[in-house]
Amino acid sequence: MPNPINSTNDFVVxxxxxxxxxxxxxxxxxxxxxxxxxxxxxxxxIFPSNIQGLPTWYEVRVxxxxxxxxxxxxxxxxxxxxxxxxxxxxxxDPGGYLFYDSTKPMPPxxxxxxxxxxxxxxxxxCNQKYTDPRQRxxxxxxxxxxxxxxxxxxxxxxxxxxxxxxxxxxxxxxTPNVEALHLGHDYALQxxxxxxxxxxxxxxVGDRIFIEGNAAAALGAVYGGATVAxxxxxxxxxxxxxxxxxxxxxxxxxxxxxxxRYAIVQAEDELASIGIVIGAAxxxxxxxxxxxxxxxxxxxxxxxxxxxxxxxxxxxxxxRAGPSTGMPTRTQQADILSAAYASHxxxxxxxxxxxxxxxxxxxxxxxxxxxDRLQTPVFVMLDLDIGMNEWLSKPxxxxxxxxxxxxxxxxxxxxxxxxxxGRYLDVDGxxxxxxxxxxxxxxxxxxxxxxTSRDRYARYTEEGPAYVDNMQRLLRKFETAKKLVPxxxxxxxxxxxxxxxxxxxxxxxxxxxxxxxLEEQGIHLDALRIRGFPFAKEVLDFIAAHEQVFVVEQxxxxxxxxxxxxxxxxxxxxxxxxxxYDGTPITERFITGAISKLLRxxxxxxxxxx
Amino acid sequence: MTYIAKPKLHHPGLPVNKLGFTxxxxxxxxxxxxxxxxxxxxxxxxxxxxxxxxxQPHRIAKLSGIGCSSKTxxxxxxxxxxxxxxxxRMPSVLTGANLANRDLIYLGVSGDGDSASIGxxxxxHVLRRGVNMLYIVENNGVYGLTxxxxxxxxxxxxxxxxxxxxxxxxxxxxxxxxxxxxxxVARSFSxxxxxLVPLIAxxxxxxxxxxxxxxxxxxxxxNHVGSTKSFDYVxxxxxxxxxxxxxxxxxPITADYAPxxxxxxxxxxxxxxxFRKLHADYDPQERIQAMTYLQQRHAAGEIVTGLLYxxxxxHDLHDHFETVERPLNELTxxxxxxxxxxxxxxxxxxx
Numbered sequence: 001m002p003n004p005i006n007s008t009n010d011f012v013v014x015x016x017x018x019x020x021x022x023x024x025x026x027x028x029x030x031x032x033x034x035x036x037x038x039x040x041x042x043x044x045x046i047f048p049s050n051i052q053g054l055p056t057w058y059e060v061r062v063x064x065x066x067x068x069x070x071x072x073x074x075x076x077x078x079x080x081x082x083x084x085x086x087x088x089x090x091x092x093d094p095g096g097y098l099f100y101d102s103t104k105p106m107p108p109x110x111x112x113x114x115x116x117x118x119x120x121x122x123x124x125x126c127n128q129k130y131t132d133p134r135q136r137x138x139x140x141x142x143x144x145x146x147x148x149x150x151x152x153x154x155x156x157x158x159x160x161x162x163x164x165x166x167x168x169x170x171x172x173x174x175t176p177n178v179e180a181l182h183l184g185h186d187y188a189l190q191x192x193x194x195x196x197x198x199x200x201x202x203x204x205v206g207d208r209i210f211i212e213g214n215a216a217a218a219l220g221a222v223y224g225g226a227t228v229a230x231x232x233x234x235x236x237x238x239x240x241x242x243x244x245x246x247x248x249x250x251x252x253x254x255x256x257x258x259x260x261r262y263a264i265v266q267a268e269d270e271l272a273s274i275g276i277v278i279g280a281a282x283x284x285x286x287x288x289x290x291x292x293x294x295x296x297x298x299x300x301x302x303x304x305x306x307x308x309x310x311x312x313x314x315x316x317x318x319x320r321a322g323p324s325t326g327m328p329t330r331t332q333q334a335d336i337l338s339a340a341y342a343s344h345x346x347x348x349x350x351x352x353x354x355x356x357x358x359x360x361x362x363x364x365x366x367x368x369x370x371x372d373r374l375q376t377p378v379f380v381m382l383d384l385d386i387g388m389n390e391w392l393s394k395p396x397x398x399x400x401x402x403x404x405x406x407x408x409x410x411x412x413x414x415x416x417x418x419x420x421x422g423r424y425l426d427v428d429g430x431x432x433x434x435x436x437x438x439x440x441x442x443x444x445x446x447x448x449x450x451x452t453s454r455d456r457y458a459r460y461t462e463e464g465p466a467y468v469d470n471m472q473r474l475l476r477k478f479e480t481a482k483k484l485v486p487x488x489x490x491x492x493x494x495x496x497x498x499x500x501x502x503x504x505x506x507x508x509x510x511x512x513x514x515x516x517x518l519e520e521q522g523i524h525l526d527a528l529r530i531r532g533f534p535f536a537k538e539v540l541d542f543i544a545a546h547e548q549v550f551v552v553e554q555x556x557x558x559x560x561x562x563x564x565x566x567x568x569x570x571x572x573x574x575x576x577x578x579x580x581y582d583g584t585p586i587t588e589r590f591i592t593g594a595i596s597k598l599l600r601x602x603x604x605x606x607x608x609x610x
Numbered sequence: 611m612t613y614i615a616k617p618k619l620h621h622p623g624l625p626v627n628k629l630g631f632t633x634x635x636x637x638x639x640x641x642x643x644x645x646x647x648x649x650x651x652x653x654x655x656x657x658x659x660x661x662x663x664x665x666q667p668h669r670i671a672k673l674s675g676i677g678c679s680s681k682t683x684x685x686x687x688x689x690x691x692x693x694x695x696x697x698x699r700m701p702s703v704l705t706g707a708n709l710a711n712r713d714l715i716y717l718g719v720s721g722d723g724d725s726a727s728i729g730x731x732x733x734x735h736v737l738r739r740g741v742n743m744l745y746i747v748e749n750n751g752v753y754g755l756t757x758x759x760x761x762x763x764x765x766x767x768x769x770x771x772x773x774x775x776x777x778x779x780x781x782x783x784x785x786x787x788x789x790x791x792x793x794x795v796a797r798s799f800s801x802x803x804x805x806l807v808p809l810i811a812x813x814x815x816x817x818x819x820x821x822x823x824x825x826x827x828x829x830x831x832x833n834h835v836g837s838t839k840s841f842d843y844v845x846x847x848x849x850x851x852x853x854x855x856x857x858x859x860x861x862p863i864t865a866d867y868a869p870x871x872x873x874x875x876x877x878x879x880x881x882x883x884x885f886r887k888l889h890a891d892y893d894p895q896e897r898i899q900a901m902t903y904l905q906q907r908h909a910a911g912e913i914v915t916g917l918l919y920x921x922x923x924x925h926d927l928h929d930h931f932e933t934v935e936r937p938l939n940e941l942t943x944x945x946x947x948x949x950x951x952x953x954x955x956x957x958x959x960x961x
Contacts, residue, residue, distance in 0.1 A: 279706025284939035438691030
């Protein structure tokens with residue numbers, strides 16, 4: 001028997017549950033109570049594409065140091081699902097803890113001798129206390145939260161306060177929940193041995209907030225002035241549309257008339273969703289859709305129209321594991337290429353890569369500005385890990401002097417003052433033409449929008465030179481975009497190094513932690529987090545300044561690396577892929593292991609998740 | 611180069627409407643469709659209806675998909691914004707445009723391939739949502755631009771120019787429109803301008819989803835013996851249930867007709883639809899009866915035309931969504947952005 005793991009404010013708890021059993025709210029209660037102790041948590045739902053009866057897991061990483069990526073490994077398993085018992089028990093780190101419902105005796109062969117077993121007869125306690133089957137199930141979850149609070153040293157008052165907030169004004173629910181909490185807590189104090197894992201009050205959370213990326217992105221869309229949203233239900237993006245509606249009901253109802261300053265269409269499919277967005281944006285409203293990989297595939301033709309006819313459109317792509325239906329409830333960063341080059345013909349699109357909910361908000365609002373400024377589709381590339389998990393992140397802030405940037409739109413007065421209007425004339429040399437909204441002026445500024453080739457005055461033409469002229473201007477516009485997308489952020493190694501690493505999106509938290517871990521091993525890496533496409537000059541400068549650059553991604557084919565090689569003319573040999581794509585969020589342990597192994601080997605290898 | 615602007619000169623004596631516009635102000639570029647194409651007659655009817663209604667051309671938005679019919683918005687209303695979108699997807703683009711600015715008039719132009727085949731999904735959903743628009747299908751039963759394939763509205767047993775018999779059941783867009791809740795449904799014939807112009811005018815004045823199926827023979831590929839969409843065939847089988855005049859609000863109704871043969875319906879905006887009833891028992895406010903009647907007459911080989919159904923007090927998508935009166939594209943930053951104070955309050959609830 002290895003020594004029991006002893007750790008304060010630094011461990012991983014994993015809850016194994018059956019979905020539809022009410023465990024989600026209890027597990028969230030557990031995570032939030034750790035936060036209320038002033039200790040950061042990183043939580044992840046691992047759930048099936050199913051409503052009821054299948055296994056689901058909830059991982060809570062307790063980390064006073066503030067590591068928000070997935071660490072890997074399990075120190076305490078709360079095994080509440082007999083279906084997954086064997087794999088759950090097997091996943092515990094040696095010296096770790098197993099908490100289980102001991103109502104039914106289990107043969108010794110079901111356990112391991114290198115872990116610490118804590119049995120509590122949860123079902124028996126529930127059956128004695130409650131008669132209603134639903135209550136038995138729901139309160140069992142609260143009872144184990146109470147018990148864990150006792151075992152880990154979480155202040156009961158912190159949990160009670162959270163329950164009080166949740167059931168504020170609903171005394172009928174509040175009282176029995178608090179009772180159940182005490183039941184579990186008291187039992188643990190009387191019957192269970194204390195354990196080596198402890199939560200100790202700290203002051204490491206600060207003013208940070210705890211929110212899902214999808215909700216943050218939806219809020220960003222509200223602040224970015226979106227008035228039209230069209231969407232089709234698809235995991236993992238659905239909760240973004242729902243959050244947008246929730247925030248609109250709160251912030252966008254005319255106080256005098258009760259009328260809505262927004263319109264949300266649940267469309268018949270993703271084609272209609274993007275069509276509605278394009279129609280609305282053509283007509284001067286800010287509009288977005290939210291979807292996932294399969295939706296991006298369906299939207300291809302329309303995205304080409306928006307690119308070529310130069311119509312703003314914002315697409316939030318909450319990526320999941322593909323191809324095809326893939327693993328609908330698992331995470332990946334696998335739509336990079338299909339978004340960057342969406343549609344037939346020569347097209348390129350602007351992409352933004354948020355790292356957490358805070359950036360989902362910022363980039364959500366920014367995307368609407370950029371789409372209007374550049375008159376083109378803009379993608380915000382979330383993934384399931386950011387979108388559907390609550391993350392501890394920097395609080396939101398808004399500069400009240402900021403104005404929505406509507407881009408180059410001519411009013412009736414502008415048209416009267418102007419010498420001429422050519423919808424696709426590059427007046428300013430930045431590749432961005434001027435546009436008018438329909439209905440602006442009785443005789444000026446009218447034009448025909450089409451997906452067919454046209455001249456600078458929007459007149460249909462199949463003349464080669466006019467076509468080339470237009471396509472070249474679109475490239476100039478894309479150059480302009482390089483300066484408008486968020487610049488990459490660089491973290492330099494403590495000492496000069498010839499090696500660098502590029503990463504993006506939800507990899508960020510695990511990567512930052514891995515940089516520290518690698519440094520402890522004597523591996524020094526300069527790091528660059530890409531936040532937008534087209535790539536800013538700093539990205540290519542960074543690659544040029546290093547002999548070898550790892551590109552860490554959550555897909556099989558190193559899609560970002562391909563994009564860098566193609567768009568930056570970079571020697572592929574210089575960019576070493578580090579790829580994690582089994583559908584679970586990338587971990588610090590994986591990145592550290594992969595990069596240190598690659599550096600120990602003489603020649604670069606492809607490193608992939610097992 | 612297929613864009614030909616028309617010269618702006620016109621005869622000084624051309625009649626003007628209340629806004630001082632002549633017909634020419636509602637025209638577009640020179641049509642590049644085949645000489646004699648039914649679609650050009652429909653464009654002419656749209657021009658006439660907009661002139662008659664004294665509409666400001668720039669307050670109309672015309673949207674289309676892909677195909678011969680979808681090319682026509684270039685040939686009318688040259689002072690209106692137009693949008694030639696992608697094949698079969700005009701309805702979604704129009705829906706978005708309408709949501710952005712409820713104050714413009716939306717004219718969706720499509721064909722039988724664009725609406726009954728590739729776009730049947732969007733056709734259905736735009737009608738069931740009640741988008742305030744006029745949706746016209748220029749229905750010729752054939753793919754013209756790709757040279758003569760059957761479309762989904764071709765009748766079973768009709769013969770292509772190459773002599774092939776169509777064995778598939780036709781899609782009945784009118785029947786679908788009635789079932790899906792369109793609140794103004796009409797069928798007409800491109801060769802009957804007198805019938806078509808008031809139907810278009812009434813539809814533009816309608817508040818809600820208006821749909822007109824216009825049989826429009828294709829002179830190049832579907833105007834032969836054996837076709838059920840040829841000029842001759844449609845003329846022989848056309849059964850008009852009523853003749854419609856559109857009358858503006860407060861205009862006097864002159865009793866030109868025998869009592870009992872004229873009926874009036876006042877629409878949401880006050881416009882008065884005046885009918886001459888050609889079938890005494892046909893009531894265009896009875897949707898289910900209309901559906902039955904149309905099925906019966908279709909089985910008898912007739913093409914029923916006229917105003918088939920109207921719900922004068924219909925609701926549109928904005929009514930369902932309870933959107934503000936002012937167009938969404940005119941809302942100011944102050945109305946859209948909740949500001950930092952609200953955000954700080956929200957932050958506090960997320961800790």
